[in-house]
Amino acid sequence: MEKHWKLSDEEFEEKFSMCNFRPLCFTHEAHLRLAWIYINKYGKDVAFEKYSIQLQEFANKYNADGKYNATVTFPSIQIMNHFIEKSDSYDFQDFMKEFPQSKTNFKEVLSKHYSGDIFKSIDAKQHIIQPDLVPF
Numbered sequence: 001m002e003k004h005w006k007l008s009d010e011e012f013e014e015k016f017s018m019c020n021f022r023p024l025c026f027t028h029e030a031h032l033r034l035a036w037i038y039i040n041k042y043g044k045d046v047a048f049e050k051y052s053i054q055l056q057e058f059a060n061k062y063n064a065d066g067k068y069n070a071t072v073t074f075p076s077i078q079i080m081n082h083f084i085e086k087s088d089s090y091d092f093q094d095f096m097k098e099f100p101q102s103k104t105n106f107k108e109v110l111s112k113h114y115s116g117d118i119f120k121s122i123d124a125k126q127h128i129i130q131p132d133l134v135p136f
Contacts, residue, residue, distance in 0.1 A: 004030040009037050009092070017054055019061045026058070029096070029103055035080040036092050044081040051077060071124035072110070078136035079109055 003025045004012060015021050016034055034054075038047035052073050059067045083102060089095040096102070101109060110118070113131035118124040 002027055002029055004033060005093075009033075013037050013041075016058070017050075019054075019058055021058070023058075023062045023064070028106065031076070032080065032096075032102055033092050035076055036084065036095060039077065039081050039084055044077060047081075048074065048077045066125065069119065069125045070127055071114075071118045071121070071129045074128045075110055075113060075131070075136065076106075079106075082136070 003022075004027070007015060012030075012033065016026075021030075035047065035051060038051050041047075042050060052070070055073060056068045059065070080102065083095070083099045087095055087098055089098050107119075113134050113136065114129075115132050118129060121129070123129065
């Protein structure tokens with residue numbers, strides 16, 4: 001079990017927003033959980049703004065320049081919101097059971113929307129590139 005599970009959703013959000021989250025504990029699943037918390041609490045648009053700003057602050061605090069990727073962040077929120085709208089889950093653990101592909105095949109889900117490798121593109125890291133295959 002990943003370490004972020006020791007925290008309630010409220011503790012998780014507070015710890016991350018204060019940049020008091022250990023980088024090694026901020027796994028892909030923890031990214032998804034933060035997106036899930038924000039979308040459920042604030043709605044998709046506000047979630048994207050908060051998520052983007054805080055991810056950049058987190059990357060800056062831990063000297064992970066170039067780690068933040070605007071084009072990965074944007075579809076992450078879009079995809080998570082799509083799954084949330086289809087979900088019958090009341091908590092993140094059940095949500096992950098319902099949509100395991102969000103954790104195990106996330107790059108594959110993104111590849112349905114983007115033809116290129118947006119993970120390596122310098123432009124994609126700095127600016128949101130809209131999908132060129134299937135829009136959100």
